[in-house]
Structure formats: C-alpha cells, structure tokens
Amino acid sequence: MNGLVYDIHRFSLHDGPGIRTTIFLKGCPLDCLWCHNPEAKSFEPQLSFNSNLCTLCGNCEKSCPNNVHQIIDGKHIINFDLCRTSEECVENCPAGALSIIGYSESVEEIMETVNKDRKYFENSGGGLTISGGEPMAQFDFTFEILKRAKESGIHTAIETCGQSTEQRFMKVLPYVDLFLFDYKETDPENHKNYTGVSNKQILKNLELILENGASVILRCPLIPGFNDNEKHFRGIAGLQKKFPSIKLIEIMAYHNTGRDKAEKIGLVNPLKDLSSVSESEKKMWINSLTRLGCTNVTFG
Ligand code: SF4
Ligand code: SF4
Incomplete structure (x- = not known):
C-alpha cells in the first residue's frame, strides 16, 4: 500500500x-x-519554485510541454494551474530552483x-x-x-x-x-x-x-x-x-x-x-x- x-x-x-x-x-x-x-x-503533488535560486536561464520554458513557465522582461512568470507535475522543468533546471512536492x-x-x-x-x-x-x-x-x-x-x-x-x-x-x-x-x-x-x-x-x-x-x-x-x-x-x-x-x-x-x-x-x-x-x-x-x- x-x-x-x-x-x-x-x-x-x-x-x-x-x-x-x-x-x-x-x-x-x-x-x-x-x-x-x-x-x-x-x-496532489505540486510544483514549487524558489525565485531566489532562479538565474532566468529559460531552460524550464523550453522544456515544459504545458507552457507553465514564461520569462518575460527579466521576470519568471509561472502558471501553476497548467502544471501536470511531469518534472521536465525540474530535471532541466541547472539552479535547483524547481521541485515537485509530494x-x-x-x-x-x-x-x-x-x-x-x-x-x-x-x-x-x-x-x-x-x-x-x-x-x-x-x-x-x-x-x-x-x-x-x-x-x-x-x-x-x-x-x-x-x-x-x-x-x-x-x-x-x-x-x-x-x-x-x-x-x-x-x-x-x-x-x-x-x-x-x-x-x-x-x-x-x-x-x-x-x-x-x-x-x-x-x-x-x-x-x-x-x-x-x-x-x-x-x-x-x-x-x-x-x-x-x-x-x-x-x-x-x-x-x-x-x-x-x-x-x-x-x-x-x-x-x-x-x-x-x-x-x-x-x-x-x-x-x-x-x-x-x-x-x-x-x-x-
Ligand atoms: S512539472 Fe512538467 S508540467 Fe509542470 S511546469 Fe514542470 S515541465 Fe511543466
Ligand atoms: S530552469 Fe531554473 S534557473 Fe532556469 S529559468 Fe527555469 S527555474 Fe530559473
């Protein structure tokens, strides 16, 4: 179980x-x-983002199949509602700024x-x-x-x-x-x-x-x-x-x-x-x- x-x-x-x-x-x-x-x-499991660690490299934006991440004008915008916790962004984040809780x-x-x-x-x-x-x-x-x-x-x-x-x-x-x-x-x-x-x-x-x-x-x-x-x-x-x-x-x-x-x-x-x-x-x-x-x- x-x-x-x-x-x-x-x-x-x-x-x-x-x-x-x-x-x-x-x-x-x-x-x-x-x-x-x-x-x-x-x-449910959830995406977590630590903005203090993010270097704005854009890897998450490129790797996410659900358009959760956007880097616009030096800001990281996240649409948490779209996330399906598939973890591609977590795996491709070089800074350890992303994780899945649960x-x-x-x-x-x-x-x-x-x-x-x-x-x-x-x-x-x-x-x-x-x-x-x-x-x-x-x-x-x-x-x-x-x-x-x-x-x-x-x-x-x-x-x-x-x-x-x-x-x-x-x-x-x-x-x-x-x-x-x-x-x-x-x-x-x-x-x-x-x-x-x-x-x-x-x-x-x-x-x-x-x-x-x-x-x-x-x-x-x-x-x-x-x-x-x-x-x-x-x-x-x-x-x-x-x-x-x-x-x-x-x-x-x-x-x-x-x-x-x-x-x-x-x-x-x-x-x-x-x-x-x-x-x-x-x-x-x-x-x-x-x-x-x-x-x-x-x-x-
Ligand atoms: S966990 Fe998956 S769906 Fe959620 S933001 Fe990362 S890549 Fe996109
Ligand atoms: S991959 Fe990580 S460091 Fe790069 S923009 Fe996304 S959260 Fe920030």
Missing part, C-alpha cells in the same frame, strides 16, 4: 517525546488561514526508514510520529504504518487536526500511544471562518478518544487577533477541567518564518504581514490561561 508523503524528518525533537522519525503526509481537510505548511494542504512511498519503505532509528528511539524514549497535512485523511496508509510500528514495539504518535470520522478514530486508537491533537478555536462559527470547517466533529472525536483512554496533548495554535481571546482561553480551560487526563496544553505561538512558502507553490498567504508573537504576548497568554484554571501549560 502506498501513500503520498511530502517529507520525512529523522531525529526530530518536536513531534512527541524523545528522538522521533516524523512522516509528513500530504493533504488536509482544513484550510487554516495561518497554515505553516501550505504545501501540505493539497492531496511523492509516493509504500508502507514497507516507510517502515524501513523508521526501523533504521530504532536504537535512538529506545535510548531516548522516542518513536514514530505521523504528521501532515492530516494523517487521518490518508487513513488506510496511516493505520497500516501505526499498526506495524506498534506491533513491533515502536512508540507511536499522530499529529491531528481531529477532522475525521468517529469510526476511524476508534479504529486507530489501539495503535496510537500519543495524540498531538489540535484545538484551534472554541467558537464553531469562528472555527469555520478560520479553518473552513466547524469544530463540532473535531470536539466529538476529541471527547470520544479521551473517554476511551487515549493519551492526549492538546496543541493550541494561538494567532494574534484571531483566537487569542478570553472566550477561547475559557474553552481551553474548560476542556482541561472536563478531561483532567489531558497530559499537557501546548501553546503553538504564531510565527511567520514560513510566510513565503505559499508563494512558492502559487498561493497567497493571507497573513503575510502578521508578525511573530512577542515574548511579552506569550507571557500574557500564559497568565490568562493560568488565571482561568489551566495547569500544565507550555509552549510547543
């Missing part, structure tokens, strides 16, 4: 406990305004990579993390990897936005040691405006897995001017109160280090001008959450 992967990070320290191998899958059912990985949203990998290939790091997992308390995109969206592939890893004694985690069916969450539950579960916004309407979907199903799934003994770290992206408000902070505190088994509240403070990523794949970043969160803002957030009763809050 194959899945569409866009990256694999070995020796990762940010995607769960210990040293981990993180598999990034392509495709997500949400469309968050603040997405840090816009290249992960589409379920490639097919089998479960066996993934497990071969993961198994290379087994001794690091054992020494550090680490393991395998499946991230994305949304791992639950390529469900059969994700399920098979988690099952094989878990059955061979590897610690397993998934980073999820929570948007999937209850049946799928229940099926995957025995094979997931840790859920890194996003909680993005308390108000359902705002959630829809910011991410494209309501949070109703997401909350149902969160409650379901917690009631069935899942180990969960709640990951809360906080975006200034969008969800850094009292109502949402109360929502986070309320969830922790209702489910004391939530291991940790991890605040993911907005940062704009990847703000040019969207342009590379022909998209627009709606928050391009939003600055990263300052240290004083972070302190204020922690104070507010603590005042509302949150314990065990940290920054991810």
Whole structure:
C-alpha cells in the first residue's frame, strides 16, 4: 500500500517525546488561514519554485510541454494551474530552483526508514510520529504504518487536526500511544471562518478518544487577533477541567518564518504581514490561561 508523503524528518525533537522519525503526509481537510505548511494542504503533488535560486536561464520554458513557465522582461512568470507535475522543468533546471512536492512511498519503505532509528528511539524514549497535512485523511496508509510500528514495539504518535470520522478514530486508537491533537478555536462559527470547517466533529472525536483512554496533548495554535481571546482561553480551560487526563496544553505561538512558502507553490498567504508573537504576548497568554484554571501549560 502506498501513500503520498511530502517529507520525512529523522531525529526530530518536536513531534512527541524523545528522538522521533516524523512522516509528513500530504493533504488536509482544513484550510487554516495561518497554515505553516501550505504545501501540505493539497492531496496532489505540486510544483514549487524558489525565485531566489532562479538565474532566468529559460531552460524550464523550453522544456515544459504545458507552457507553465514564461520569462518575460527579466521576470519568471509561472502558471501553476497548467502544471501536470511531469518534472521536465525540474530535471532541466541547472539552479535547483524547481521541485515537485509530494511523492509516493509504500508502507514497507516507510517502515524501513523508521526501523533504521530504532536504537535512538529506545535510548531516548522516542518513536514514530505521523504528521501532515492530516494523517487521518490518508487513513488506510496511516493505520497500516501505526499498526506495524506498534506491533513491533515502536512508540507511536499522530499529529491531528481531529477532522475525521468517529469510526476511524476508534479504529486507530489501539495503535496510537500519543495524540498531538489540535484545538484551534472554541467558537464553531469562528472555527469555520478560520479553518473552513466547524469544530463540532473535531470536539466529538476529541471527547470520544479521551473517554476511551487515549493519551492526549492538546496543541493550541494561538494567532494574534484571531483566537487569542478570553472566550477561547475559557474553552481551553474548560476542556482541561472536563478531561483532567489531558497530559499537557501546548501553546503553538504564531510565527511567520514560513510566510513565503505559499508563494512558492502559487498561493497567497493571507497573513503575510502578521508578525511573530512577542515574548511579552506569550507571557500574557500564559497568565490568562493560568488565571482561568489551566495547569500544565507550555509552549510547543
Ligand atoms: S512539472 Fe512538467 S508540467 Fe509542470 S511546469 Fe514542470 S515541465 Fe511543466
Ligand atoms: S530552469 Fe531554473 S534557473 Fe532556469 S529559468 Fe527555469 S527555474 Fe530559473
């Protein structure tokens, strides 16, 4: 069985406990305004262009069968909609300015990579993390990897936005040691405006897995001017109160280090001008959450 992967990070320290191998899958059912990985949203491979590397040599214009590239008046213009990811331009670019994001990998290939790091997992308390995109969206592939890893004694985690069916969450539950579960916004309407979907199903799934003994770290992206408000902070505190088994509240403070990523794949970043969160803002957030009763809050 194959899945569409866009990256694999070995020796990762940010995607769960210990040293981990993180598999990034392509495709997500949400469309968050603040997405840090816009290249992960589409379920299809995509052309990516790094204008800083381009020397305007024109090879891509000559080699592309679909007229995607044009060099006009010293500018490289790309019609991303015409691209069929056939890769001729990538192969003929001498500067390495072009690439295709997303490639097919089998479960066996993934497990071969993961198994290379087994001794690091054992020494550090680490393991395998499946991230994305949304791992639950390529469900059969994700399920098979988690099952094989878990059955061979590897610690397993998934980073999820929570948007999937209850049946799928229940099926995957025995094979997931840790859920890194996003909680993005308390108000359902705002959630829809910011991410494209309501949070109703997401909350149902969160409650379901917690009631069935899942180990969960709640990951809360906080975006200034969008969800850094009292109502949402109360929502986070309320969830922790209702489910004391939530291991940790991890605040993911907005940062704009990847703000040019969207342009590379022909998209627009709606928050391009939003600055990263300052240290004083972070302190204020922690104070507010603590005042509302949150314990065990940290920054991810
Ligand atoms: S990947 Fe293929 S279709 Fe897309 S721009 Fe390059 S040559 Fe053209
Ligand atoms: S082949 Fe590469 S360096 Fe040449 S114009 Fe195209 S993207 Fe730029």
